[in-house]
Amino acid sequence: MNAKRILIVDDVNFNIEFETKLIKNLMVGYKINVHIDEAGSVEEAMKMIDENDAYDAMIVDMNLPDGSGVDIAKKARAKSEETRLAALTIYPNEYEAERPYFDLFLKKPIMMDAFNQNFIRLLQL
Amino acid sequence: MGRKVLPQYGDVDPVTGLYSKTAFLSILSDQFQDSLQPFPRAILSMEFDDLSRFNESFGYEIDDLLLQKLAARLRTCLRNELFAKAGTYRFAIATDYHEEKRLKRLAETIVTALREPFNIEGTMFYITVTIGIAVVTESVVSAKMLLKHAESAMKQLQKDGTNHIGFFTPTDEKHLMTELKLLKDIPGAIDRGEFYLLYQPQFYADKGCYAGAEVLIRWQHPQFGEISPERFIPLAEKSGMIVPLTVFILIETAKMFKKLDTVGMRHFTLSVNVPASVLLEQSFLETVAFVQQMYGLPKGRVIFEIMEETIPENMDGFVTLLKRLKEMGMGIAIDDFGTGHTSLHYLMRFPADVLKVDRSFVRNIHTDKKLFLLFRAINDMAKALHMKIVAEGVEERKEAEIIKSFGGIVVQGYYYSKPIDADALFALVQQACKGDL
Numbered sequence: 373m374n375a376k377r378i379l380i381v382d383d384v385n386f387n388i389e390f391e392t393k394l395i396k397n398l399m400v401g402y403k404i405n406v407h408i409d410e411a412g413s414v415e416e417a418m419k420m421i422d423e424n425d426a427y428d429a430m431i432v433d434m435n436l437p438d439g440s441g442v443d444i445a446k447k448a449r450a451k452s453e454e455t456r457l458a459a460l461t462i463y464p465n466e467y468e469a470e471r472p473y474f475d476l477f478l479k480k481p482i483m484m485d486a487f488n489q490n491f492i493r494l495l496q497l
Numbered sequence: 498m499g500r501k502v503l504p505q506y507g508d509v510d511p512v513t514g515l516y517s518k519t520a521f522l523s524i525l526s527d528q529f530q531d532s533l534q535p536f537p538r539a540i541l542s543m544e545f546d547d548l549s550r551f552n553e554s555f556g557y558e559i560d561d562l563l564l565q566k567l568a569a570r571l572r573t574c575l576r577n578e579l580f581a582k583a584g585t586y587r588f589a590i591a592t593d594y595h596e597e598k599r600l601k602r603l604a605e606t607i608v609t610a611l612r613e614p615f616n617i618e619g620t621m622f623y624i625t626v627t628i629g630i631a632v633v634t635e636s637v638v639s640a641k642m643l644l645k646h647a648e649s650a651m652k653q654l655q656k657d658g659t660n661h662i663g664f665f666t667p668t669d670e671k672h673l674m675t676e677l678k679l680l681k682d683i684p685g686a687i688d689r690g691e692f693y694l695l696y697q698p699q700f701y702a703d704k705g706c707y708a709g710a711e712v713l714i715r716w717q718h719p720q721f722g723e724i725s726p727e728r729f730i731p732l733a734e735k736s737g738m739i740v741p742l743t744v745f746i747l748i749e750t751a752k753m754f755k756k757l758d759t760v761g762m763r764h765f766t767l768s769v770n771v772p773a774s775v776l777l778e779q780s781f782l783e784t785v786a787f788v789q790q791m792y793g794l795p796k797g798r799v800i801f802e803i804m805e806e807t808i809p810e811n812m813d814g815f816v817t818l819l820k821r822l823k824e825m826g827m828g829i830a831i832d833d834f835g836t837g838h839t840s841l842h843y844l845m846r847f848p849a850d851v852l853k854v855d856r857s858f859v860r861n862i863h864t865d866k867k868l869f870l871l872f873r874a875i876n877d878m879a880k881a882l883h884m885k886i887v888a889e890g891v892e893e894r895k896e897a898e899i900i901k902s903f904g905g906i907v908v909q910g911y912y913y914s915k916p917i918d919a920d921a922l923f924a925l926v927q928q929a930c931k932g933d934l
Contacts, residue, residue, distance in 0.1 A: 384688050390748065393791040435688075462684045481687050481741035484787060485780045 375405040376495065377425070381417040381444060382433040382460070388412075390482055391431060398488050402497060414439035418447055426452030429494050431478065434461040434470070445473040456494050510582040512561045513568040518589070518644075521581035525591055525640030537579070537640070538595035541604060542647035543628040544587045544655070555620070562617050567624065570615075574606045589644060595632055597664065604628045604662040627654045631665035649673050675721065679729060682718065683738045687745050691717050694749055695916040698925060699768075699887060699909045702901035706930035709766030711802070711909065712750055713916050714742070734774060743775045744784055750799070751792035753919065762929045768800040768830060773807035773815070782821055789825060796826025800851060803829065805837030812843060819848050830887070835875070844882065852879050856890025856910070863895035876903050 378395060382388050392408050399406045409424070411417040414436050421427075421444070430448055432441040441459055448455045458476040461467060467477065476494050478487065508520040516524070528536045545567065564582075571588065572580065583589035594600050607628065614621040629651025637643050649672075650665035686692055696710035716724040733739040750767050757765050775781060788794055801822060808831070809815050819829050830851035831844075835858050854875055862868045872888075879886050888900050891910030900906055 384690070386745070386748070387688065394787070397787055397791055462688070481684055481738070481745075483741060484744070484784050 374403065375407065376428040378406055378408045379411060379417065379420055379427045379430040380408060381411045381414075381430065381436065381441070383412050383435075383437055384433070387433065387460075387480075387482065391487070394482070394484065394487055395491060398491060404497075413437060414441075414444055417444045421447050421451055427455050429456040429458070431458045431460055431494075432474075433480075434459050434467060440470075442470050442473050445470075449473070456496070458490070458494050512564050513582050515568055515588075516579070516581035518581060518583040521579065521583060521589060521591070522640050522644065524579060525643075529640045536593050537591035537633070537643065538593045539591075539600055539630060539632045540640075540643050540647040541590040541592070541600070541607075541628055541630050542583065542587065542644065542651045543590070543607065543626050544584070544651060546625045546627060546655075559617055559620070563615055563622055563624075566615050566617070567611075570610055571607060574603070574610050583644070583648075587648075589647070591640075597632075600630050600632070600664075601662060604630060608661055626661065627651050628662045629654060629665065630663070636670070646670070646673070676732065679718070679721070679724065680732050680736055683729065683733055683736060683742075686716060686718075687741065689719075691719065692742070692745065693717065694746065694753075695918060696767075696922045697909050697916045698914040698922070699766075699907050700913040701907050701930055702897070703904060703906075704930060705928075707765070707925050707928050708907055708930045709768065709798075709800075710922060711768045712746060712753075712770070714746055714770075730772075734772065739772060740775055740778055743769075743771055744788070746770075747785070747788045747794070748792055751788055751794050754793060754795055754798065756919070756923070760923045760926050762923075762926055764798075764930055764932055766798045766800055766828070768802050770832065771801045771803060773803055773809060776801075776803065776818060777809070777815070782818070782825075785822065785825060785827065794827070797828070799826070800828035800830050802832040802853065804832045805834055808837065808843070808847075812846060816846055816848060823848055823850075833889075841878075844878075849884055851885045851887055853887045853889055859888050859890050859896060859900065859910070860892065861896070863893070863899050869899065872900075873903070876906070880905075 376399070380388050380391050382391070388410050392410075395406055395408065409420055409427075411420050415438055417432070427448065430444070432444050434441045445457050445459075448457060457474045458478050459467065459470065459474045460478045460480055462480045464477045464479055471477070476490055478490050508517040508523075509515070510517050525537060568582070568588070575590065579591040581589050592600070592603065594603060608626060611624050611626055614623045629647045629649065631637075631643050631646035631650060633643060637646065646665040646669070649669055650663050653669060654660055654663045693715055695713045695715055697713055698707050699709045699711065700706070701708040714726060716726075716729050718724050730739070733742050746769055750769055753767060757763070785794070823829060828850040829848060830853050831847065831849045832853045833855045834852045835855045852875070854872065858868060858872055858875065862872055876886055885905070885907065887907045887909060889909055891897050891900060891908045891912045893912060897908060897912050900908055
């Protein structure tokens with residue numbers, strides 16, 4: 373079975389849990405094993421990137437308490453060009469300048485259908 | 498007034514030949530910023546009361562004829578005002594009048610002109626109209642905003658139901674600004690943890706135990722404080738946020754079941770309000786299946802409450818959908834029963850498990866003989882159709898006693914408990930029913 377390692381960065385537990393369950397549920401259909409790590413802040417995310425092998429994909433909330441999702445994206449990119457990066461935000465239109473750092477922008481609140489479709493695009497399945 | 502000719506704006510209502518709303522706004526926008534031609538100075542938004550009923554009763558052809566005659570008669574009240582059809586049964590007039598007295602007189606002329614009935618193919622139609630008026634002020638920056646103000650004043654009049662003519666006031670403006678702010682804030686409010694759940698306990702009168710609770714959503718806004726669901730649910734519906742909000746409630750409800758099981762309330766049911774518009778979303782069944790599988794929604798303990806007045810008239814697809822939900826182990830309740838349009842014929846086809854009888858049939862049942870008889874009839878009918886009854890809004894001991902005397906009824910209301918938070922709900926464990934009802 374194929375396997376993917378994902379990092380979810382969000383300071384809201386409800387979102388981390390929801391995304392984790394959506395991804396796990398979705399990946400069953402693709403026969404892909406997923407390992408999901410969580411980070412609740414920029415600092416935690418940086419640490420996770422440092423301490424682990426490069427992730428296959430990351431979903432980064434743009435409204436974190438201690439800094440910008442862009443810093444996380446830059447660090448992830450520096451570690452590996454292969455990591456696929458998605459930004460998660462309520463206001464995608466307000467992040468024009470940040471677009472180049474991410475492969476995809478996902479909209480909050482999370483809608484099941486749209487999230488699933490975009491996650492498949494993110495993993496390029 | 499330098500108005501441009503019709504073809505340049507294209508958009509014309511085919512029935513009345515009037516400008517459409519798009520064309521109306523487009524023409525006004527061109528002239529709005531022009532200091533030499535200050536136009537418009539005011540907009541009147543008018544809607545004909547109950548006109549959709551005529552459509553339902555007499556069909557589109559009569560409807561069209563009536564709209565044509567209405568437009569023609571309205572035209573006789575106007576000088577050179579810009580006149581448009583701004584909605585199905587809504588017209589808009591832009592004028593260079595700006596004194597309140599003259600605007601009011603214009604509106605009164607219209608109301609008077611419509612007093613005489615319309616004769617359409619031998620049938621007399623009596624039409625009443627509501628007119629909201631908005632005058633340009635410094636804070637009005639576009640024609641669209643001016644129209645919105647006029648429409649807002651009109652809707653307020655329709656809600657109040659006392660006057661037919663009214664002006665947009667600074668209070669209305671404040672109200673509208675708040676609505677816009679709330680509309681903007683809803684998407685982020687889940688993230689910020691501003692939505693929370695309360696529980697309205699439901700008491701099984703026969704056994705004297707709590708059978709379940711209705712899940713209620715509340716919004717604590719950082720600026721405006723507690724916002725009532727009557728206010729934010731329509732906004733959530735308008736902005737498409739009702740779907741994620743319902744999913745949030747479902748997920749939190751699933752988590753609540755786990756906690757209820759932990760404290761030993763293993764038979765407790767939770768009822769969740771789901772607007773028909775959400776149920777009809779293509780992905781709704783899939784979403785419920787997802788929440789059931791990934792978070793856990795115990796079969797037989799979740800009840801979806803659907804407000805009677807939101808049930809679609811064309812029930813075929815809807816009934817199929819509800820049957821699928823029932824196959825998944827979800828219960829179905831008709832909420833506010835008795836206030837909407839559910840005919841007895843519908844009720845027979847509707848796969849509901851529970852009828853929630855509206856509070857208007859419960860309040861004062863101990864003093865009003867007619868109410869008592871009506872409630873008894875509803876109870877007999879529900880039993881015959883194998884539906885349970887939940888009586889809403891029980892506030893007095895005497896009401897509770899009478900309802901209890903019918904037997905087999907679940908009651909909710911302030912007499913038993915007001916809505917409570919999760920901790921208070923767990924504290925009911927000793928009084929919770931021990932088996933299925």
